[in-house]
Amino acid sequence: MVTGALLKEFTRLVGANNVFTHEADRLTYSYDAAVLTPVMPAIILRPTHSEALGEVVRLCHENSIPVTVRGAGTNLSGGTIPSEGGAVILTHALSRILEINEEDLYAVVEPGVITARFAAAVESKGLFYPPDPGSQAVSTLGGNVAENAGGLRGLKYGVTGDYVMGLEFFDSQGNLVKTGSRTVKCVTGYNLGALLVGSEGTLGVFDKIILKLIPPPAARKSMMATFSQVQKASEAVAAIIAQRIVPATLEFMDNFTLRTVEDYSKVGLPIEAAALLLVELDGHRAQVEDDAQKVESICRSSGATNLRVAQDDSERDKVWEARRTALSALAKLRPTVVLEDATVPRSKIPAMMQALEEISRKHALTIGTFGHAGDGNLHPTILTDRRDKEEWQRVEAAIHDIFDHALTLGGTLSGEHGIGLAKSHYLEKETTRATLLYSRRIKNALDPKNILNPGKIIGE
Amino acid sequence: MQDMRKLALLLRQIEDQLAVCMRCGMCQSVCPVFAETGREGDVARGKLALLDGLLQEMFQDPTGVDDRLMRCLLCGSCATNCPSGVKVLDIFIKARAIITGYRGLNPFKKFIFRNMLAKPHLFHKVLEWGSKFQGFFARPVNELLGTSCARFLSPLGHRHFHPLAREPLHRAVPSVDSPPGSSGLRVGFFPGCLVDNIFPQVGHTALKVLHHHGVGVFMAENLGCCGIPALSSGDTDTFNTLVRHNLQSLQSRDLDYLLTPCATCTSTIKKLWPTMAEGLLPEERLRVESLAERTLDISQFLVDKLKVGAFLQGEEGDRVPVTYHDPCHLRKSLGVFQQPRMILKASSRYLFKEMAEADWCCGCGGSFSLQHYDISESIGRRKRDNIAASGCGVVATSCPACMLHISDMLSQARDQIAVKHVLELYGECLEGENPA
Ligand SMILES: Cc1cc2nc3c(=O)[nH]c(=O)nc-3n(C[C@H](O)[C@H](O)[C@H](O)COP(=O)(O)OP(=O)(O)OC[C@H]3O[C@@H](n4cnc5c(N)ncnc54)[C@H](O)[C@@H]3O)c2cc1C
Ligand code: SF4
Ligand code: SF4
Numbered sequence: 058m059v060t061g062a063l064l065k066e067f068t069r070l071v072g073a074n075n076v077f078t079h080e081a082d083r084l085t086y087s088y089d090a091a092v093l094t095p096v097m098p099a100i101i102l103r104p105t106h107s108e109a110l111g112e113v114v115r116l117c118h119e120n121s122i123p124v125t126v127r128g129a130g131t132n133l134s135g136g137t138i139p140s141e142g143g144a145v146i147l148t149h150a151l152s153r154i155l156e157i158n159e160e161d162l163y164a165v166v167e168p169g170v171i172t173a174r175f176a177a178a179v180e181s182k183g184l185f186y187p188p189d190p191g192s193q194a195v196s197t198l199g200g201n202v203a204e205n206a207g208g209l210r211g212l213k214y215g216v217t218g219d220y221v222m223g224l225e226f227f228d229s230q231g232n233l234v235k236t237g238s239r240t241v242k243c244v245t246g247y248n249l250g251a252l253l254v255g256s257e258g259t260l261g262v263f264d265k266i267i268l269k270l271i272p273p274p275a276a277r278k279s280m281m282a283t284f285s286q287v288q289k290a291s292e293a294v295a296a297i298i299a300q301r302i303v304p305a306t307l308e309f310m311d312n313f314t315l316r317t318v319e320d321y322s323k324v325g326l327p328i329e330a331a332a333l334l335l336v337e338l339d340g341h342r343a344q345v346e347d348d349a350q351k352v353e354s355i356c357r358s359s360g361a362t363n364l365r366v367a368q369d370d371s372e373r374d375k376v377w378e379a380r381r382t383a384l385s386a387l388a389k390l391r392p393t394v395v396l397e398d399a400t401v402p403r404s405k406i407p408a409m410m411q412a413l414e415e416i417s418r419k420h421a422l423t424i425g426t427f428g429h430a431g432d433g434n435l436h437p438t439i440l441t442d443r444r445d446k447e448e449w450q451r452v453e454a455a456i457h458d459i460f461d462h463a464l465t466l467g468g469t470l471s472g473e474h475g476i477g478l479a480k481s482h483y484l485e486k487e488t489t490r491a492t493l494l495y496s497r498r499i500k501n502a503l504d505p506k507n508i509l510n511p512g513k514i515i516g517e
Numbered sequence: 518m519q520d521m522r523k524l525a526l527l528l529r530q531i532e533d534q535l536a537v538c539m540r541c542g543m544c545q546s547v548c549p550v551f552a553e554t555g556r557e558g559d560v561a562r563g564k565l566a567l568l569d570g571l572l573q574e575m576f577q578d579p580t581g582v583d584d585r586l587m588r589c590l591l592c593g594s595c596a597t598n599c600p601s602g603v604k605v606l607d608i609f610i611k612a613r614a615i616i617t618g619y620r621g622l623n624p625f626k627k628f629i630f631r632n633m634l635a636k637p638h639l640f641h642k643v644l645e646w647g648s649k650f651q652g653f654f655a656r657p658v659n660e661l662l663g664t665s666c667a668r669f670l671s672p673l674g675h676r677h678f679h680p681l682a683r684e685p686l687h688r689a690v691p692s693v694d695s696p697p698g699s700s701g702l703r704v705g706f707f708p709g710c711l712v713d714n715i716f717p718q719v720g721h722t723a724l725k726v727l728h729h730h731g732v733g734v735f736m737a738e739n740l741g742c743c744g745i746p747a748l749s750s751g752d753t754d755t756f757n758t759l760v761r762h763n764l765q766s767l768q769s770r771d772l773d774y775l776l777t778p779c780a781t782c783t784s785t786i787k788k789l790w791p792t793m794a795e796g797l798l799p800e801e802r803l804r805v806e807s808l809a810e811r812t813l814d815i816s817q818f819l820v821d822k823l824k825v826g827a828f829l830q831g832e833e834g835d836r837v838p839v840t841y842h843d844p845c846h847l848r849k850s851l852g853v854f855q856q857p858r859m860i861l862k863a864s865s866r867y868l869f870k871e872m873a874e875a876d877w878c879c880g881c882g883g884s885f886s887l888q889h890y891d892i893s894e895s896i897g898r899r900k901r902d903n904i905a906a907s908g909c910g911v912v913a914t915s916c917p918a919c920m921l922h923i924s925d926m927l928s929q930a931r932d933q934i935a936v937k938h939v940l941e942l943y944g945e946c947l948e949g950e951n952p953a
């Protein structure tokens with residue numbers, strides 16, 4: 058607990074309405090969306106303007122209080138699980154869109170702006186902000202940058218980091234650091250933005266974010282194809298890319314997932330199919346039509362058993378409804394959902410799917426897999442009940458095996474969900490001991506007291 | 518010191534339901550309370566985590582959890598939107614009952630529930646008495662809306678409220694028992710406390726509309742409250758008493774359906790009577806279940822059973838634009854949202870126009886608005902702004918509780934926008950028409 062003069066000082070900075078110390082409130086900031094053990098913070102602070110944010114960080118530094126910044130708390134890797142006795146800083150009240158510049162195609166936002174709200178504001182100006190994580194209805198842009206969040210459009214449009222033009226952030230002592238700019242080009246100083254994107258609150262606290270905007274595509278077209286073997290679906294993916302077509306979205310669903318989705322939402326999916334591909338093309342109308350025909354014939358020649366091209370918006374919505382409901386449909390089967398994020402080079406998807414099948418058999422677990430086939434980012438989803446200790450051990454072993462296989466196939470631990478606490482002990486395995494030490498030295502130089510989200514990514 | 522282990526044991530009955538929450542946080546996007554306060558303890562995820570905390574014996578005292586649990590409209594927005602299918606309302610209502618059973622009911626509520634609400638006859642008397650004297654402390658502020666405000670400092674604060682009706686429905690029409698007409702159907706009619714005592718004209722219109730459509734009606738004398746105020750405060754005793762009382766009163770003969778003009782009563786009878794009423798005899802339980810199955814919102818009955826459809830004649834320009842607010846208890850609890858809109862489209866003098874965020878809660882939440890009026894009010898202002906932006910001179914809805922709160926918000930903003938039950942508008946347009 059934080060008491061006495063320090064509590065007074067925090068209260069003076071952010072206002073009594075924005076300091077929470079009651080044990081019940083502290084419990085509600087002890088977890089996030091990762092399946093990990095909660096840790097109670099000592100105090101929760103909600104600054105309402107930039108200066109207060111900086112001052113709060115400074116005060117925490119002076120008093121050696123660990124700081125965990127929290128947006129919507131939807132990350133899946135424990136990035137917002139605080140340290141024992143630490144402070145949680147909420148960005149909820151820093152949620153202004155400061156500027157949407159239609160001439161120079163950028164926007165300046167505070168970190169607590171909700172992703173979907175921002176995307177809608179940009180759209181209302183006739184512009185486009187592509188990153189669309191599945192959690193966008195609640196996730197914050199600060200959280201997106203700190204996790205380098207992806208989404209369905211990653212294949213063609215990239216991830217959050219690809220849209221960060223500049224950042225203003227507070228260092229561990231509460232001093233304001235600026236990097237990048239409002240210009241398309243900028244080589245002034247080190248590229249600190251690259252270091253801060255995906256840093257999960259361990260290297261600085263974002264105060265303002267400059268994001269790139271682009272013109273929206275004129276036309277979109279969606280289609281859905283099913284295959285009798287994962288291998289065939291994968292061949293279709295490879296052939297699409299080989300034809301120099303880059304769909305905005307190229308999603309995959311395995312048989313277990315599509316059966317579950319069909320059970321749940323009755324959208325008319327062929328439940329016998331081994332794999333389902335969902336494709337969305339966008340761009341100029343003529344090109345979209347052209348590409349759509351090519352994709353259609355590629356899918357057919359790769360042995361698609363069923364092909365549905367959406368003819369209008371409502372059909373398009375139906376196609377995507379299947380994908381959107383994937384997680385909810387799976388989640389309803391068992392109490393605990395472990396949403397994994399291992400990513401492999403796209404050509405290795407069949408091998409990875411094979412491995413996942415073996416893992417699920419070996420550990421006698423239910424795993425449904427869906428994900429971004431276009432970029433090899435699969436989401437094997439383990440359905441379990443954390444309260445069953447014996448089963449939970451098998452789950453942990455399975456997670457271990459999933460990482461092992463992904464790495465053997467030349468893949469990575471995490472495509473978009475981050476490392477946080479959940480995967481920090483695997484980091485060395487994917488990289489080298491030296492990589493970990495190098496990272497720790499950077500952290501140590503920038504945050505000698507180790508107060509910024511300690512333990513995340515690189516361990517303690 | 519209180520025995521937290523005992524409480525934890527009692528909470529075991531909701532343990533399995535609690536485990537379904539995966540802490541994804543998606544409920545943050547739809548919770549009206551969270552939208553105003555931004556506090557995790559106010560959103561379903563936070564409250565579920567707190568209940569889990571009680572279950573894990575993390576607290577020395579349940580007060581902090583209880584206080585936060587009560588900062589909830591029971592609107593069900595979270596449950597409707599939850600990817601994991603957490604039965605949030607079930608959990609909250611059960612938890613309130615368990616915690617209240619453990620801590621004891623607040624003495625004021627206990628007095629009101631046990632001595633008045635649970636005794637319908639006395640309850641009616643007290644309200645009638647109140648309606649005679651209310652002029653003493655209330656003065657009218659908005660004629661169109663029919664709202665009043667307090668003449669001097671009162672527990673009602675600066676609210677603009679609807680006074681009690683001079684003649685409640687049960688006084689004007691103590692009971693009805695008519696045979697099926699041309700439709701061949703006979704229904705039970707359950708007006709609900711608010712329609713009975715504050716908006717009796719809605720009840721009168723309902724009876725008129727049913728008569729118009731050739732539907733036989735049975736309205737029992739001395740019906741009680743549906744029980745939701747007691748249940749949401751965790752008072753299962755009063756709730757059980759009321760369910761039993763009503764079951765007795767509704768002991769009628771061949772009712773095809775039971776209709777209410779109140780979204781809250783409909784969802785309580787349909788969803789909570791069968792799941793929450795305890796201590797019923799097996800025979801009573803069967804009756805509750807069969808009654809719940811046949812309970813419908815009145816517009817749902819008109820559209821689904823009597824096939825009332827849109828009115829398509831005449832110039833659109835001659836009609837009065839009306840917008841519609843979705844009561845949470847209809848849309849989120851029961852999935853009923855097309856039928857009331859259809860009733861508006863069937864109302865020949867009106868032109869239905871959708872407003873933004875029609876299904877966002879109005880902020881009333883029954884007793885929530887008594888305890889947390891500040892939050893209720895800020896949620897309500899958002900609703901008011903959307904209504905005003907629709908440009909309509911009338912806002913219709915299907916729940917008298919929403920009518921009260923929306924009237925308060927519009928009246929405080931000095932809007933000249935009428936608040937009506939959908940049935941009132943429909944009934945108005947039937948005047949002069951021949952019965953079906
Ligand atoms: C249902 C569901 C679907 C999801 N779908 C996707 C998906 O498609 N793609 C994807 O990439 N992720 C997805 N996620 C994961 C998660 O939503 C993202 O990681 C998102 O970016 C987190 O945003 P947030 O606001 O919740 O951040 P939080 O969880 O609050 O925080 C995440 C990290 O960012 C740090 N942080 C937050 N704000 C700041 C700041 N101002 N300065 C410095 N650090 C900060 C925190 O300390 C923490 O380490 C999903 C999660 C769920 C529950
Ligand atoms: S949306 Fe459902 S599963 Fe997700 S946190 Fe809220 S209640 Fe839990
Ligand atoms: S029932 Fe309504 S007010 Fe209560 S937690 Fe759910 S969304 Fe929020």
